[in-house]
Amino acid sequence: MPKQSIIELKDVVKEYRLGKTIVRALRGVSLEIKRGDFAIVVGPSGSGKSTLLHMMGALDRPTSGKVFIAGKDIGLLDDWSLAMLRRKTIGFVFQTFNLVPTLNTLENVMLPLEPTGIDEIEKIKRAKELLKLVGLEHRMLHKPMELSGGERQRVAIARALINNPEIVLADEPTGNLDTKTGLQIIEAMRKLNVEEKKTFVIVTHDLSLLKYGNRHIYIRDGLIEKIR
């Protein structure tokens, strides 16, 4: 049975204004991400891969073209609906982890649930389960400053999964980690892809990560060069 599409981009153009110049970050991108994919987007710096990830994560709207996430056209959604879409459907992992320094590991993982009406005991239960899943149950009460880079990224992965999203988008998740730790992180993500049936889209300039993906998307100068 063919896999269903979960993200679909049709002729997406994204332009930015930088002073008086208009920069075309994406110049007519069309692609499809299917449920359960572990897609790796590779391309050199400035190729538009982060912009592409922002489109797929409903963080930005296209200048022209259409972006569908879980069947919803994000160009037609207001700010609140986009936030709700991100809350329910998407988890983000960033290169610089973006953890809140004043909160401990457990609280950082629970952060996306903070504005929801979910019961505190339930939030703690879910966060603990996820920390166990990423192997950090013994570091729950530590602040980000007390964790290694790899541990911080695993906290960020747990945070991305707390809302039980269908899609996890990762922007250079190994960029700030040494090779060994980076590979552990990618393997952890792959495991979640297989065992938890999550769709992963990972943006990287590290070609060695390609071997982990079932789909390889090459992007250059704002255009899809090839998809394998």
Added chain:
Amino acid sequence: MLKLAFLNLFRRKSRTFLAVVGIVIGIGAVIALNAVVDGIYNEIDTIIGSFQAIMVMEKGSMDQTLSKLDESLRAKIESVQGVRVVVPEVWILPQTVEGRTLTLSQSSIPATIYGVDISAYRKLRGNGWVGELEKGEMLNSNDKYAVLIGKSLADNMHKFIGSSIKINGQKFRVKGIVSSESELLGNLIIMNIDTAREIGGFPKDKVSSFYVEVIDPAEDRKVAEKINFALGSEVEANTASDFSKTFAGVIKNFRLVALAIALISAFVAAIGILNTMLMSVMERYKEIGTLKATGWTNANIMQMILYESTFIGIIGGILGILFGTALSLCIPAFGIPTLIKLESVLYAFLFAFFVGVVAGLYPAYRASKLDPVEAMRGA
């Protein structure tokens, strides 16, 4: 979210501290000013409340020490229907007490000589109006060089029954000590009216005022009108409630000044919070962008920033109340009465809360409107 907002205040402790100090000073000043206004109001109100009678003075005079009337008016007042007792009195500020000139720098409430027709005063209901005789005996008409003194004066000058006190160079024997809730009456020197005229250089046939006790206290306004009608345009008869009204008008102006100071301090404190919160938002662009990426709505972000500024207001308000209360407790040492009212404290707290909320609105709005992508770039 409350915990996160609270912890965020401690990221830049010194900056938060300075914003809180702004509120503390503002609220402290407001509490202390209100305590002074309420204290003075309470003081005067106690005096006014201690006589349920009519005060007859020269028209247009600010108080009894500036009023002069012919003593012959006594008979006319006594003939007015409804009048029970008329007490002629002279009010004089002494030049020296115990050889010392009493100035405002020594005491904000100076001693005052109250010369009174003793036989008339003794006819008043109860023990008279200037206070309860705590120790000693009441004066008689023939007690020429004997005085009753207020408790505050007795305590300050270490006087007791039988000790002597020199007023304007004349030696007097302390015959009794009078206690009163009022600080002003607590500094009173009560003596025979003729002696007061003699040592104060007051004309023999003149009085400062007449204290008029009415038969039915409920009819005091009517009796005062009758006196005004009978005595003509140079005399003014006022009831306790008339004084209350006049005084309330004066206090209202003081309150307006206190309010103006409160508003200025609130504005300064609000600018402090506004600056703190704007800086805090600018430093946390990336974090705010991340929160948005994880599904926080604009309203959630706004709520978090507003919680932070409101916390500054609340903490500043509580510390400001403590600071203002401490100030209000110290001020009486300089002779100025204070009274801390619960409602003043509550208003001050609500005020601090309100300043916190209002000052946080703009930074919260700015944070909520940040584009998540731009914010995560730290732009």
